[in-house]
Amino acid sequence: MTEVRHPQGMVVAPEVAATFALAIGSYSRSLQGQAAAVAAMSEKVTTGWIEGVSDVLRALDKLRQPVPDPACAVDLQARVTEIAGEIELRLTSLMAEVQRQDMVRQMMDSISGMATAIGDLDLAELVTSTEAALHPRRIVEATEAGFVMDTQREAVQAQPASATGAAPDLELF
């Protein structure tokens, strides 16, 4: 069997090396899943803003179109009110995009926490036992146990959203 050596020269027991390989694999998959969730959410936010701006511009274009009878002030007022209402509704709906953007921030905080935790590991200690070699897996478990949004949790667990039995978006107790 090939001897596994720690960079500082010490020999690492095969079971410890195997445990570490599995744990770091779990960490890596979790990080990849979370990064993918961030990318998907960022794209959704950008798309939301672009669609919102496009809708508002389309509504403004309607204001520029000639009115059938400019002499009829009531019709004109009704038309302006209707288009202004459309614009207002679309602009206020962008509140949801701000919330999605905040979700991206929280996801990035979680990724940052995981990266910091792996950076803080003591390499010499990692090879002393299988328990110590499990540290990267413990980081993933700690992330899952904390306040991690569900989108993120799904990425951590590498599970499709439909498999989690999603609860309703609105519930009054």
Add this chain to the structure above:
Amino acid sequence: MKKILLVDDSPTVLASMRQVLERANYAVEASVSPEVALAKIGSGYNPDLVITDLNMPGMNGIEFIAAARRLPPCRFIPILVLTTESGQAHRDKAKIAGATGWLVKPVAPEKLFEVLRQVLV
């Protein structure tokens, strides 16, 4: 005019929600932390409704709800959770702490107004 206290550690979320709620004729107070919100309530502010985030540094939303419920102005008013979390375990904890309802971000303004009409009777 009904008074709404918003609690969220994201200034952008607070700003966007304030904008939307004020246009709908609600008087809004915003706090970037539960501690500041509790201090506001403790110093005599009487909201008709509280909307709080869950995941915040320091005191979390569930701890905030429990602490707010102990203050006389918040004993009987609706407290809604607006969060990215949708897990049942967190919902149950929030309910036990005294939450009135649970909304998952992102929430569209129409949906929010519908809930406000239901709880602010």
